[in-house]
Amino acid sequence: MSNGNGHPPLAGGEPGITALTKKDFESNQEVRWCPGCGDYAILRAVQALFPTLGIPRENFVIVSGIGCSSRFPYYMNVYGFHSIHGRAPTFATGLKVTRPELSVWVVTGDGDSLSIGGNHLIHAMRRNVDIKVLMFNNRIYGLTKGQYSPTSERGKVTKSTPYGSVERPFLPLSVALGAEATFVARSVDIYADHLKEVLAAASRHRGAAFVEIYQNCNIFNDGAFEFMTPKPLRDDNQIGLEHGKPLIYGKNHDKGIRLRGVDPEVVDLNAPGARREDLLVHDAHAESPSLAFVLSRLAPPVFPTPIGIFRDVEAPTLDDGMNAQLKDAVAKKGQGSLESLIHAGDTWTVS
Amino acid sequence: MSNGNGHPPLAGGEPGITALTKKDFESNQEVRWCPGCGDYAILRAVQALFPTLGIPRENFVIVSGIGCSSRFPYYMNVYGFHSIHGRAPTFATGLKVTRPELSVWVVTGDGDSLSIGGNHLIHAMRRNVDIKVLMFNNRIYGLTKGQYSPTSERGKVTKSTPYGSVERPFLPLSVALGAEATFVARSVDIYADHLKEVLAAASRHRGAAFVEIYQNCNIFNDGAFEFMTPKPLRDDNQIGLEHGKPLIYGKNHDKGIRLRGVDPEVVDLNAPGARREDLLVHDAHAESPSLAFVLSRLAPPVFPTPIGIFRDVEAPTLDDGMNAQLKDAVAKKGQGSLESLIHAGDTWTVS
Amino acid sequence: METTTNPPPRPRRVEQRTRVVIRFAGDSGDGMQITGDRFTATAAAMGNDLNTLPDFPAEIRAPAGTLPGVSAFQINFSSEDIQTPGDEPDVLVAMNPAALKVNLKDLKTNGVLIVNTDAFEARDLEKANYTSNPLEDHTLEAYRVFPVPLEKLTKEALKETKLSSKDVSRCKNFFALGMMYWLYNRPMDNTFVWLHDKFKNKPEYAEANELALRGGYAYCEATELFQVSYEVPAANLAPGKYRNIHGNSAMAIGLVTAARKAKIPLFLGSYPITPASDVLHELARYKHYGVYTFQAEDEIAAVGAAIGAAFGGSLGVSTTSGPGLALKAEAMGLAVMTELPLVVIDIQRGGPSTGLPTKTEQADLLQAMFGRHSEAPVPILAAQSPADCFYTAFEAVRIAVQYMMPVIVLSDGYIASGSEPWLLPNIEDLPDISVAFRTDPENFQPYMRDPARLARPWVRPGTPGLEHRIGGLEKQDITGNISYDADNHDHMVRLRAEKVARIANEIPLAEVRGPQSGDLLVLGWGSTYGSIYSAVSDLEREGVVVSQMHLRHLNPMPRNVGEVLHRFKKVLVPEMNLGQLALLLRAKHLVDIISYTKVEGKPFKRAEIMNKVRELLGVVA
Amino acid sequence: METTTNPPPRPRRVEQRTRVVIRFAGDSGDGMQITGDRFTATAAAMGNDLNTLPDFPAEIRAPAGTLPGVSAFQINFSSEDIQTPGDEPDVLVAMNPAALKVNLKDLKTNGVLIVNTDAFEARDLEKANYTSNPLEDHTLEAYRVFPVPLEKLTKEALKETKLSSKDVSRCKNFFALGMMYWLYNRPMDNTFVWLHDKFKNKPEYAEANELALRGGYAYCEATELFQVSYEVPAANLAPGKYRNIHGNSAMAIGLVTAARKAKIPLFLGSYPITPASDVLHELARYKHYGVYTFQAEDEIAAVGAAIGAAFGGSLGVSTTSGPGLALKAEAMGLAVMTELPLVVIDIQRGGPSTGLPTKTEQADLLQAMFGRHSEAPVPILAAQSPADCFYTAFEAVRIAVQYMMPVIVLSDGYIASGSEPWLLPNIEDLPDISVAFRTDPENFQPYMRDPARLARPWVRPGTPGLEHRIGGLEKQDITGNISYDADNHDHMVRLRAEKVARIANEIPLAEVRGPQSGDLLVLGWGSTYGSIYSAVSDLEREGVVVSQMHLRHLNPMPRNVGEVLHRFKKVLVPEMNLGQLALLLRAKHLVDIISYTKVEGKPFKRAEIMNKVRELLGVVA
Ligand SMILES: Cc1ncc(C[n+]2csc(CCOP(=O)(O)OP(=O)(O)O)c2C)c(N)n1
Ligand SMILES: Cc1ncc(C[n+]2csc(CCOP(=O)(O)OP(=O)(O)O)c2C)c(N)n1
């Protein structure tokens, strides 16, 4: 039994760790998203990232729910499970706990993970099970052809809200932080390098990682992120978070963010009296999620949208905890035998 | 049609608004909690509170899920719905939206609302539907005889975790705040007056209210809150939040809380250099949930446990939004007739 | 196509046809649905009976020109009574190679095939996985092929407009439509009217499409492409006002109508799912009818909210498809226990699991019957055609509010998106089903019962003096108090079953079409109606004696079903599942039902049923 | 009780009995379960056959002394083969008025009633809703009443100890137990051993209880309270090692054993629910057996995690009760589609909805069969007795891993908490069901099939070269690629059904106990086994000819079921539902099954079945 949990050792083909390339991660399935969909870019980024992680190809598993985004596993030449709507974290949890040596990724949409699947998501975060959740947030239900989602803005006109939605949206990162997430980050479909960096960090993180990826659905919610993603707008409307660095942004790096109580405010660094030392310095490793939470609230029009790693802290993982208990129990009581299991308790013999 | 949504006007007995007493809210059902259970105290508080709210008795509805706590409706002489496990907010939402004139309360447990019902809870908060959620947190599954819950501490030994739980708990108020809750508060089963005050404020709040009530389960998790609730410990281990007041606690009112960045720290007000002006001043009406979130993290051993109202802000409610849309549509298009509904579109006549 | 002997009234030969099936097929971006809709509107205006079926691509928009991106629309129009969109098209319009590949196998041998030759470049062929050009090999030998350079011709027809070439190209569907109008001698006027209404704010588009339509018509007129054109005379339809209606629309309208007739507000709690979402979309537009639509976080919340609304005195409805019905099971059990009215509508699709979400199936009948824990019976109704969804929804609401219980309505992807002419009902003729809420505190008990229907009173919270509690624990009859008593439980389990059973006292007896007894009865439910009807009609014409019976009420069934079964030597039950109605009938009536099943994600063909009948009767076709 | 002629070996008369039923009843705090357990252990040690059933109060602890707070324990022990805890107690020990009120109606006429008179103060009577003292009115006329001041006598017996008076009072159950030991001539030694082991660290408690036990025994010896005492000789049990086992324990042990024999780890995903939680509790203690237990956030997550674990190569199991099974429906459909092994265990309870959560029922059979959307067949097995849960669990695991599919096991509250002696199996005799994961990439296809069982290969992620994707969309056979093809879908729907059907090729034929053909067969499933067995045995003794057949496999059923049905003139199917197995049998075999149903939250009495049989055979008792 190879890994102490009763699994037999694996035989079979050669382990595929050496010299993997992007090609090795492309499956033979025709990719079926709408032309122009942001999912393509994310797919390319992940295909480029995986060979660099030092993990044998056969140890990757991608679990998804249902939605356009959740088609993702079909296009990756790794183990994949396209499950049912909203439940991907549950399958991933059972898998990771029993197979801790695997690298388990969940691909999900804003509807899949925050509408029907909200509960599984927050519990995965709370339990800190070592899975990487990539949430493609296009602020719409793509697969079912365009209803508003829990991340759609209030007033949104969609097929199911011809008069505009009357619901307030979630901020997905706030939800994750409120649920004790240990790794929380945000990136954008078309920011290939940034995205890869963030995902690499998620992969390194031991525990549950939640990565919100802004993703353009050019069919049902085109331009949802155009307040920020077009090159000319980026500098003024987005801010890259870096651990240990002050929060500065703007084309000329002349805007910053400082705190007033717990509330952030924008500082014009050119203004008289403005001091760099007053700026908020990002601490992704802060024990408390408070700073990350404060940052998760930043949004236009007043603030730039932060991207990068909001929080990355260590905490015991569910999979470690469960496997340690099994190991400890065996260490203390010895490996249980069927004899001792069945022939236990008050027994008596009839002869 | 009385309230614009097509309901016929009510007839029947006399409206019961005048001179209601606690007695009027006691049902004829035998109360069946374990002797000594904290639920009794909460019941008494609610029975005492309701007649003071100026709401006719027949307009109260209490919806619950399943659990010891969820038996609550049976003991209140108002309309009640003891529904299924975890789903109470869904029933309450459908009811409140279609009957905005009712005062709709949800009574739930930590398992009911945060385990199986977590998703409905966060969506009710996000939508800001005008219901009052009273979550009896005994940090255990009472009704099923003692398994750990999502609020049980890591390491907890219960029937289902004989080796101790390996899961990290939710902080319920953080969860609610991460989900955009507009009213968030905490009280304690045996603090009758405080509890009534908090619940009265919840009732006044227009929108979703989330009230965590520490509740002792003397059978399966006795003393869960004894770190704070016994009289001698209260002053040093708990802090009452009051809007506009600095955070001061301690038997001699000589301890305070101030911020360092976004992180709170305890200040000994007797220490040299300690200044009251530096103390954090509570702002329950702050637009951003950040301060409330920071406060929701406070817990022993380093910090006192805050009780009272963490957040109380205005935001559009789901029920208002939906009813306004109906009204507006009628105003704009006129009340739709069956004629115009059925005989619409391309029609042709065969003679 | 049957030929008649009428003399040709136009220069070229005009023949008459009773029934024609046309399929428009192209890429998702080619506007096939609009094309079909316009042909349909014109056929309706001309007094044809008709029946249509769109065939959308799977949920994700595949890249243009690929096989999964193909979108099609089929119309069956006739001078006679018809009930299906037709088995095999007489005419196939293929806008690209992918559309050709996907649809060709259905085209009638010797059928008319119109191909847009401008879309047959090497790259196009590749995208459709063609290794050689079907226009040039033997692929199309069995058909009458009309190659048309649609792209070029449309460009030509629109050369006067100032539209971009992309916009011009997008008009080619109307060019094709013009050709069909010529071929079937259809007037173009009402299409013009529609165009100018639709593009009120963009008259250049209206104009362009008008030009394309005229162009297509003129092209046929000018080129002698076709030797013959056809006329399909008006059908002998019942007099009245008609409207072409899709199943999901009829369902939505039926619900609104029933709520009005019940004099209570309608509350829809729903979570989007194919093919049910359109009911939500449609009801969301009916706010001025006092309709609440709530898009919930999941199916459980959707039905929960509907039950909450019902508790409050509204008509609670929840729409979904199979996977959603599974999720609603527990909450529906609560509605059974609390005896609250509720209508749950399942627009069935291919399963199990995610299955074939865009294909049709009728395999949720047993889930509807038994998919809740313990004994939790609910009435079940099924719609048999697009327009019938209206009446089925209405009847479901009636039962829900009059018996105080949850009701399940089954529809499916086929009738949901199919359409047919609907003879609009007279609003006054619809039954009054107004609800009388209990308001009198005198002698009130929450589970007191109406002696006939066993319904308990419906009380709206807010009614003074009637405060009471309900819930999922077993209830003592009459008082509604929690009861763990053994005898009471047995009594209540039987009472809940009896309540459902009593519905049979009120519903009409099942009717047999054709001989009332004999060798063979074809018995169906739901969307197989049209196929069975057509098959039986055609067999009749052939002189084969066979009867038909179709069930709207599946639980309880009409009182006479058992008796009817025994009047026939054989009973054939065609179903798009593995024999679910057959199982229920066998269990109840111990009759050796012949189950004829097909689970292909698409409706039975008339011919399949005809063959099966012939086989059973030993008749040679 | 049958009397034998053995001479009395002790001063007072000793009579022999074949079968005795005792019920201990008191307040939840009175220790009735421990008392019963000890009597059981002693009966087991004496070689009696036995069967026990606790009757817990509903889930919440009601106030002491009230009716909802009553807790009882019943044991049936015998010198013969027995299979139920007995219909009516011969002896009732009532510790307080509430216990008397709740349990009296079950006591045999002329039965022995021991009443703790110290608990009959006015307040006690009031709490039990007695308006007059039953010890003083006519309530107890039909019984042999033995009023005993248990409180006082226990105090007296313990006067030497230094325990608080509360602690002393808590020993009165052992005083009562001592009396029962005297009455049935039971040795006290092994109870002493148990006491001293249990209270290792609190010897004063061990001593106190020992004194109470001795006190009760001595009291009978001294007072001549009873004129007669009884002996129940050892039963003629098959030789071997025995253990008294509860159904839920046997289920847990069966799962662990099967996982070991399959050579894969066991992963349980579960969400607590009465009466299934104890399986979770028990498995949580088996960490040194490599058992993972995961308490999920809800039932969907529980089964989801189990499916995820199965995908990873573990034995995924999920335990629940009816409402939970409803919630798992959608995910189980995914397991059907992905053809992953999974065992879902439903410990049935009274419904619908929350229903009667602490009472038993067997009304989830049709939910298990049909409670998923579309055609999603799964094998179903049912356990027939507490110890049988072990074998049923084992067989379910075998099918799951050998056929690669989800399997449902049905148990119920009655067998879950009941107990019986279990003749422990020889571990080597249990079949080897070891799993061979596919590791060879050569010619690998995810949906390639084992020709006999049609199982697809089980591949553990982490296996190089076998990377593949599965999911809920319809699969092409062999390749496992997504397929919307009509023929493939029809093929797969039938293949999934066929996979389940083929299990019948391997399972044993159903066996008939008694004549192999004749007038009447009593056919059952699940927990009715004991009642039917006892009824049939007693009828046999009466000379009534009747046969019994009991089904473990409900889907598919053994191959010979139809044939057996046709060998009997009548077939009676008693069920704790409204006739669910009857429905399946009627549909499949067109046999006019006589359904005998009772839905009272409690098992059939032997006498009820005997009466029904007599009625059907026209026999007068
Ligand atoms: C149980 C269930 N309910 C509903 C659906 C229909 N459905 C499929 S995907 C989806 C939402 C997709 O939105 P999102 O998760 O944001 O993914 P996207 O398509 O935008 O990537 C819905 C409602 C389903 N497949 N299963
Ligand atoms: C669908 C479903 N799953 C499980 C249960 C069993 N169950 C009833 S209450 C409960 C948890 C109760 O815990 P909590 O909500 O904290 O309430 P408490 O009893 O502690 O007040 C569970 C698991 C159920 N009734 N229904």
Ligand code: SF4
């Ligand atoms: S619908 Fe939107 S999210 Fe889905 S594939 Fe198309 S562009 Fe992408």
Ligand code: SF4
């Ligand atoms: S089990 Fe705990 S929570 Fe439930 S009634 Fe008893 S003391 Fe209260």
Ligand SMILES: [Mg+2]
């Ligand atoms: Mg989305």
Ligand SMILES: [Mg+2]
């Ligand atoms: Mg609790």
